[in-house]
Amino acid sequence: SYELTQPPSVSVSPGQTARITCSGDALPKQYAYWYQQKPGQAPVLVIYKDSERPSGIPERFSGSSSGTTVTLTISGVQAEDEADYYCQSADSSGTYPGVFGTGTKVTVL
Amino acid sequence: EVQLVQSGAEVKKPGESLKISCKGSGYSFTSYWIGWVRQMPGKGLEWMGIIYPGDSDTRYSPSFQGQVTISADKSISTAYLQWSSLKASDTAMYYCARHKDAFDIWGQGTMVTVSS
Numbered sequence: 091s092y093e094l095t096q097p098p099s100v101s102v103s104p105g106q107t108a109r110i111t112c113s114g115d116a117l118p119k120q121y122a123y124w125y126q127q128k129p130g131q132a133p134v135l136v137i138y139k140d141s142e143r144p145s146g147i148p149e150r151f152s153g154s155s156s157g158t159t160v161t162l163t164i165s166g167v168q169a170e171d172e173a174d175y176y177c178q179s180a181d182s183s184g185t186y187p188g189v190f191g192t193g194t195k196v197t198v199l
Numbered sequence: 200e201v202q203l204v205q206s207g208a209e210v211k212k213p214g215e216s217l218k219i220s221c222k223g224s225g226y227s228f229t230s231y232w233i234g235w236v237r238q239m240p241g242k243g244l245e246w247m248g249i250i251y252p253g254d255s256d257t258r259y260s261p262s263f264q265g266q267v268t269i270s271a272d273k274s275i276s277t278a279y280l281q282w283s284s285l286k287a288s289d290t291a292m293y294y295c296a297r298h299k300d301a302f303d304i305w306g307q308g309t310m311v312t313v314s315s
Contacts, residue, residue, distance in 0.1 A: 091261070123301040125244070132294055132305040133236075133244065139300060176244050178301070187258045188234070188246035 092116065092181040094191035101197045108164040110194045112177030115158055122160040123178045124153060126171075133176065137162060164196070172198045201225040203233075203295055203306035210312045211285050218281040219309045221295030228276035229253040232298035235269060235280045238308075239291040249298050250278060285313045 094114040102108040112122060124137040135144055137153035140160060150165045160179075164171055177191035206220040221233065234249035248259040252271040259269070268281040278295055293309050296302035 121300070125302070127244070132308055133296075133302070134305070135301050135303050138303070144303065174243075178244075178246070186260060187249065188260060190236075190244040190246055193243040 092186040092189050094177050094179060094189055096175075096177060096191040096194045098192070099195045099197065101199055102164075102167045103199045104169060105166055108167050108171070108196055110162045110164075110175050110177075110196070111159050112161070112179075112191045113159045114179060114189075114191075116182040117155065117158050117160055117179060119182045120179045122153070122155065124151075124162045125176045125178065126173045127176065128173045136175075167196075167198055169198050172196055201297070201304050203297060203304055205293075205295055205306040205309045208310040208312070210314070213285060213287055213313055213315055215285050215313075216281070216283050217285055217311065218279050219293060219311065221278045221280075221306050223276045223278070223297065226297075229273050233271065233278040234296050234298045234302055235267075235278075236294045236296060236302070237263075237291045238294065247280070252276075252278065285311075287313050287315075289313050 096112050121139045125133040126136050127133040136147050136151045140155040141153040152163045154161050175194045204222050229252045232249045232251050235247040237245040247263045248269045250257045250269045250271050252273045271278040290313050295306040297304040
């Protein structure tokens with residue numbers, strides 16, 4: 091099976107920077123996408139194609155890629171950013187056309 | 200407004216069949232893939248499969264191949280997720296989402312509870 095690995099949790103104080111990593115063997119060849127999910131709500135796309143930001147997503151959300159790891163960075167974290175975050179990509183063979191990461195709970199202290 | 204509206208919550212018994220729906224509006228339904236995502240209680244997101252309503256091309260995650268059926272009726276802009284014999288382990292929230300590179304528009308979710 092193909093897996094995308096994320097840290098279970100990240101804690102950050104308001105105004106600081108949160109970085110969430112996602113590791114997977116196919117990430118050098120496949121784009122990554124990031125979703126935010128708040129309790130009781132459907133997920134929301136916050137980053138697509140590694141580093142592009144959809145309209146309506148605050149500029150404090152950014153994405154980057156390096157080798158087998160992609161990173162979601164939230165600069166100047168606000169209380170409203172407390173949520174679960176999931177990366178998503180695919181394997182390079184086509185066997186797994188889509189996979190979500192294990193998810194990271196961001197806690198704003 | 201682009202939106203996906205899913206059918207309501209379901210409570211079923213093990214062994215029963217079920218078909219839940221996802222109706223798109225505000226965009227060309229046949230020009231975007233539609234995907235299904237499972238979220239079991241207290242757990243993460245799982246990518247199930249996607250369908251292109253224009254020609255019904257369907258791709259499944261190996262984890263869900265043979266376990267569910269994804270279909271679409273383009274005449275009424277609706278996608279479906281179907282089970283022939285539910286198990287207790289199918290209890291989860293199911294989301295549909297429009298897919299163009301990423302899942303950019305999501306439905307509100309359908310809660311499926313399977314219990315004897």
